[in-house]
Amino acid sequence: MELTIKKKYLKKTKVEKSWKDRIFDFSVYGIAILMMILIIYPLWFIIIASFSNPVDIANGNVWFWPKEWKIDGYIELLKQEMIWIGYRNTIIYTIVGTIIALFVNIPAGYALSRQDLFGRKWISIFYITPMFIGGGLIPTYLVVKNFGLIDTFWVLVLPFSVSAFNIIIARTFFKNSIPETLWEAAQIDGCGTIRYFFTMVLPLSKAILAVIGLWTAVGIWNSWFDAMIYISNENLQPLQLVLRRILIMNESLLGTASGELASELRRLSEMMKYAAIVVSTLPIMCLYPFLQKYFNQGIMVGSIKE
Template sequence: MEIASRNKRKTHSKKTKNEVVFDIFIYGIAILLILLIVYPLWFVIIASFSDPSDVANGRIWFWPQEWRLDGYQKLFEQSLIWRSYLNTILYTVAGTLFALLVNIPAGYALSRKDLYGRKFIALVFVIPMFVSGGLIPIYLTVKAVGLLNNFWVMVIPFSVSSYNIIVARTFFNNSIPEGLWEAAQIDGCSTIRYLTSIVLPLSKAILAVIGLWTAVGIWNSWFNALIYLQDENLQPLQLILRRLLINNQMLQTQVSGSLASELRATADMMKYAAIVVSTAPIMMLYPFLQKYFNQGVMIGAIKE
């Protein structure tokens, strides 16, 4: 009887021909999608180390014909690059920590069923997702509170995110059992102690999700710096790179002949090098948070 049941399991474990064909089709589509996503990133990397003429003439596909560092050398010769790089790192770290500090407690508070006026407060958070005060009122407010041309203008005014608060609230509603709060109350645990000692250690997934979203947003941000920062020593990397590329394009329109070709080649080298320099650090952060990110984005954004 044991042999018969074992043979039955083997029979059920074997895939039919149609299932095998379907699996091959699915894996083929997955591999194709991966190539479509990965190849453009790889092309930018190899183009940044290649001769611009080889890239322009289509001679670069999978590997540089000649390894060159001219683009990176030209880029890092700019005096403000290193300072703006440090500014971006500081803005990203401080902005992410501050965003977690304000959004996570707000999401937790909205998840509490004993919060008086919870639905009205949630509505107040939802309204700014659809209606904004506009650029000029925000600018006047930032100027009135003394944050204009200040380091903290990239950290404080735009740290509150209604979407992140709602995602955090949904996560707490679905992932933190109410029985934990009742048990903590029996042991004499306060609300703050319960949040910091019990809830947050169980919420690594949503912390990773909101932290990564915020960090990527701050790292890629340049418009806020363009509006609120006039001091070049306070401007982030993205804004400095944008200015360098625009200046190179303007120079190309003012000259002709061999000088224009040389400026175009320099601009192309710096363009690819700038993409690599500005995206590599934030891309290297994702693998360390991937496990928590996948779990948190599914629980926090889909379940309700």
């Protein structure tokens, strides 16, 4: 009896959508699906192209599935010993660099969010100014060289670990997400500033930690220009620079070959280009879904509110 009454009540209270609302919903879902296709399809095409014959790709015969499966590009790419060295280096650079960046930028952002920080406005200007004015490549190189960091492991994780943009994002997050009453309650219980930061603030800041950590990790993983400028030792070069060297070497070999050999080298070179993209981006693509919810929450809170 009660169930029947509830059903009748729900039917009466249910509001049917007008045709305008339905058209609006259809338009929103349609645009969202279209945007998703525009983002996903290029990634999918790179994957299927890495398993396809370059001739089929050039002739437009590959759209959603390889016409014939080939793994020659992956075999030739993974045969290179230097690529495993590059992978090892990049993983170490990414892990160590992300930890250092979080250790440096998060406390700085929290300090700038405190109203009782002496000289807070001037310190903020000190951080913001380099976002608009840079010293340039040559002065930066000379500074790095004078510190003795050229051709060392630390050159890719120390000099560029401080990010004024990340500090400002973290400052805004702490300012709007951590209530001042929490600090007052901690003071009453005899909690100091450092203990408060590590035991209460950080556990409540998973979103901004994930955002800055992901940004830093992606930046270090994809970095090749800094390595090209500051590292000449092949045993210290990251994956992106190693892949660049392999592709340049293949292009140089194409210039010296002829006939069927040139055709085969060109085919392998094209397949290796797509395989190199997949190999270099796959770890980040696998990591992102686990941090997506923190990423969305942190970037919205840290960038919109003030």
